[in-house]
Each structure stands twice: as structure tokens, then as C-alpha cells.
Amino acid sequence: MDDEHGRWEAAERLALVLTEGGLQRMAARTLAMFLFTDLQSVTAGEIGERLAASAGAVSGAIKSLLAVGLIERLPAPGSRREHYRLREDAWATLFTSQNTAIQAMLDAAAAGIEVTRTGDPAHERLSRMRDFYEFLLAELPGLLHRWHQHQQSGQSAGQEERR
Amino acid sequence: MDDEHGRWEAAERLALVLTEGGLQRMAARTLAMFLFTDLQSVTAGEIGERLAASAGAVSGAIKSLLAVGLIERLPAPGSRREHYRLREDAWATLFTSQNTAIQAMLDAAAAGIEVTRTGDPAHERLSRMRDFYEFLLAELPGLLHRWHQHQQSGQSAGQEERR
DNA sequence: ATAGAGCTTCAGAAATTTCTGAACTATGTT
DNA sequence: AACATAGTTCAGAAATTTCTGAAGCTCTAT
Known part of the structure; x- marks a missing residue:
């Protein structure tokens, strides 16, 4: 533990996983940095320095992470630099963002059902697809509700610090 | 209903959604074609014709769809052309394929926990991340089990007929 | 007010992904 | 056995995504 080199290597590895999951490259690396830093909050400059990326790239990454609600801007301590940190419910948010993907699938199925005739193979197939995504x-x-309960009931990794 | 133009437009629209979800472009278009065709099974040639794509591109798309288990090769009727069709449980499969993504996140968190010291902010953050993905x-x-039950009990979520 | 740090935007460069076309393999037909 | 059709592979072309660098804007402190 406490292996600085291993830490950032692990961070970059996580960034790759996030990228596969659909996040843009730099947004993924930035999110990983938020996770792996020991600072309570970071500035754009610090991100750029650690990731060896231009200010422009960092700006874009922060913008998109803010947009999907994974990080938040901290009420400025009073200074020039903006501070950001990972939001408390980032993981649930990341997971939930797939709801929109599911809804999009549902809509696509519905559109297909509209333009096909009852009984046609395509109509049947699309109906099954719609059923699945509706179910999902x-x-x-309920799943997210169970997560929050699970969290409340003080499971592992419990001791939070505030700031 | 039964609008040939609208049908393929809807198919291409679904392909876009699938692409956002991480599928490669041609694989997504091919999957959409499997969904929207009225044929019970299709050949590579038919796919290429409909999608106006080269045989090479179709070959690659089929290969990847087979690999993730979304389509299946039919026991050849006896001929030269290979026939393929959407697998019965394609949607559950597509959904389940995210399990590997979840496992990858879990592994990344675990790796981070390894290289940080108990009590460090990063260590705490990574622990919460691990908890979430473990829960998920x-x-x-259970979720897939409920889907199969839901399916058995024959409620096709609406005014559709069965076949 | 002015200076200057930090941030954003954007055009063009770089890198990556994706597709085509042609050569090659395999298989069924004559 | 030879031919022809279906399918696969792969190098290079095309398209798309992503990043940098520079210009411009904003806001704090002097």
C-alpha cells in the first residue's frame, strides 16, 4: 500500500475501463484522477499537471463530467481557482445514466412496432425487445432503493470523513 | 404500419443507439437488421446488400456479434450460404455483457485499495466504489431471474399478441 | 483602472477507428 | 478434378474522434 507509482498506474487502468464503458478518453482519465487523489478537492491546473494534458482538454473533460453529474464545483473558498470533487453519489449516477440508454432502446423498439404489421416476424421480435427493456x-x-438501504445499514468501508 | 421506408429508417436509428451503447458501427447496423427483417434467418450477402456494405465489413460484424452471443449460426440447411438469426435471449445477453464491465470496475477499485493506505481519502473513496459495484x-x-419468471408468466406488457 | 492568473473556445493537427477492395481459403457442383 | 461461389483476412484509404496551442474572456487583487 501507499505505492505512488502503482497508484497512478491503477488510475490509468481504471480510466481505460471507463473509456470502454463509453466515457470520452480525457473525461475518463480525469474521473480516475478524482478517485485516486488524496486531495479533498482539485483544480483544473492540478488535473492538467498530473495527466500531462492541455488546459483545453481538461476544460472539456470537466465540463462533461459536470454535465453528467459525476463531479461538482465546490463553493469557491474565495479564490481564483475553481475547485472540484467527486460527487458523493457518483457511482449511482453513473449507473443511472444508463436509464437514458434503456429508454432510447425502448423508444427504438416502439418505433419499429409502429411501422410493422402485427404478426410479421419483425413485429414479434421488436415486441419481445420492448418487453425486456420495459421490464428493466x-x-x-427498486435496485437503487436497495442500494441506498444497503448503504444506510452501515456496511463496510463505513467511516466517512467530512470537510 | 407496414411502412418499408419507415422500417429501415427506424432500424438505422436503433443502430445509432446501439453504437452509443458501445457496439461497433457495422455490428450495430447488422444487429438492427436482424431485428427488423421479416426473414427468419439471413445470409451475409443479404446483410451486405441491405446495408450497402462490403463483404469484409459484414464478415467482421457477424464475427463480433457471434462472439458476444447476440446471433447464432443456423444448422446449415445443407447449402453453401451460412444462415444467421438473432438469438432468443439476445437482450438478456446484451445486458449481461455489462457484468464484465462491472467486474472490471470492481477489479480496478480493488487494485487502488491495494496501493493506498487505510484512512487516506483515496482509500476511502475507492472502498465506497468497490461497495457499490459489489452490490450491483x-x-x-436476481434481476435476470425475475425477468425469466416475468417472461414465463406470459404478460407481454401490453396489448400485443403471442405467436 | 490595470495587470495577470485561470478558464474557455476553437481551428487545425494528430491519433484512432472503421471501411473497402483485392487476394486468398474453403466448399459444393458439374 | 476443375470451376465457381461464399466467406475471410488484411493493407491501405477514408472518416471520425480527440488533443493541442493560441486567442480571448472573466474575475481578483493591487
Whole structure:
């Protein structure tokens, strides 16, 4: 533990996983940095320095992470530099963002059902697809609810610090 | 309904959604074609014709769809052309394929926990991340089980007929 | 007010992904 | 056995994504 080299290597590895998952490259690296830093909050400059990226690239990454709600801007301590940090519910948010993908699939299926005739193979197939995504969408709220309960009931990794 | 133009437009639209979700472009278009065709099975040639794509591109797309288990090769009727069709459980498979992504996140978190010291902010953050993905992974089997039950009990979520 | 640090935007460069076309392999037909 | 059709592979072309660097804007402190 406490292996500085291993830490950033692990961070970059996580960034790759996030990229596969659909995040843009620099956004993924930035998110990983937020996770692996020991600072309570970081500035754009610090991110750029650690990732060896231009200010422009960092700016874009922060913008997109803010947009999807994974990080938040801290009420400025009073200074020139903006401070950001990972949001408390970042993981649930990241997971939930797939709801929109599921809804999009549902819509696509519905559109297909509209333009095909009842009984046609395509119509049947699309109906099954719609059923699945409808089911999935209906299950998600309960799943997140169980997560919050699970969290409340003080499981492992419990001791939070505040700031 | 039964609008040939609208049908393929809807198919291409679904392909875009699938692409956002991480599928390669041609694989996504091919999968959409499998969904929207009225044929019970299709050949590589038919796909290439409909999508106006080269045989090489189609070959690659089929290969990758087979690899993730979304389509299957039909026991050749006896001929030269290979026939393929969408697998019955394609949607559950597509959904489940995210399990590997979740496992990858879990592994990345674990790696980070290894190289940080207990009590460090990063260590705490990574622990919370691990907790979430552990929870998620544990929930998935139950969710798929409920889907299969839901399916059995024949409620096709609406006014569709069965076949 | 002015200076200057930090941030954003954007055009063009660089890197990556994706597709085509042609050569090659395999298989069924005559 | 020879031919022809279906499918696969792969190098290079095309398209797309992503990043840099520079210009411009904003806001704090002097």
C-alpha cells in the first residue's frame, strides 16, 4: 500500500475501463484522477499537471463530467481557482445514466412496432425487445432503493470523513 | 404500419443507439437488421446488400456479434450460404455483457485499495466504489431471474399478441 | 483602472477507428 | 478434378474522434 507509482498506474487502468464503458478518453482519465487523489478537492491546473494534458482538454473533460453529474464545483473558498470533487453519489449516477440508454432502446423498439404489421416476424421480435427493456426500466428504481438501504445499514468501508 | 421506408429508417436509428451503447458501427447496423427483417434467418450477402456494405465489413460484424452471443449460426440447411438469426435471449445477453464491465470496475477499485493506505481519502473513496459495484454484481442474477419468471408468466406488457 | 492568473473556445493537427477492395481459403457442383 | 461461389483476412484509404496551442474572456487583487 501507499505505492505512488502503482497508484497512478491503477488510475490509468481504471480510466481505460471507463473509456470502454463509453466515457470520452480525457473525461475518463480525469474521473480516475478524482478517485485516486488524496486531495479533498482539485483544480483544473492540478488535473492538467498530473495527466500531462492541455488546459483545453481538461476544460472539456470537466465540463462533461459536470454535465453528467459525476463531479461538482465546490463553493469557491474565495479564490481564483475553481475547485472540484467527486460527487458523493457518483457511482449511482453513473449507473443511472444508463436509464437514458434503456429508454432510447425502448423508444427504438416502439418505433419499429409502429411501422410493422402485427404478426410479421419483425413485429414479434421488436415486441419481445420492448418487453425486456420495459421490464428493466421498471426494475431500476427498486435496485437503487436497495442500494441506498444497503448503504444506510452501515456496511463496510463505513467511516466517512467530512470537510 | 407496414411502412418499408419507415422500417429501415427506424432500424438505422436503433443502430445509432446501439453504437452509443458501445457496439461497433457495422455490428450495430447488422444487429438492427436482424431485428427488423421479416426473414427468419439471413445470409451475409443479404446483410451486405441491405446495408450497402462490403463483404469484409459484414464478415467482421457477424464475427463480433457471434462472439458476444447476440446471433447464432443456423444448422446449415445443407447449402453453401451460412444462415444467421438473432438469438432468443439476445437482450438478456446484451445486458449481461455489462457484468464484465462491472467486474472490471470492481477489479480496478480493488487494485487502488491495494496501493493506498487505510484512512487516506483515496482509500476511502475507492472502498465506497468497490461497495457499490459489489452490490450491483450481487443484484444482477436476481434481476435476470425475475425477468425469466416475468417472461414465463406470459404478460407481454401490453396489448400485443403471442405467436 | 490595470495587470495577470485561470478558464474557455476553437481551428487545425494528430491519433484512432472503421471501411473497402483485392487476394486468398474453403466448399459444393458439374 | 476443375470451376465457381461464399466467406475471410488484411493493407491501405477514408472518416471520425480527440488533443493541442493560441486567442480571448472573466474575475481578483493591487
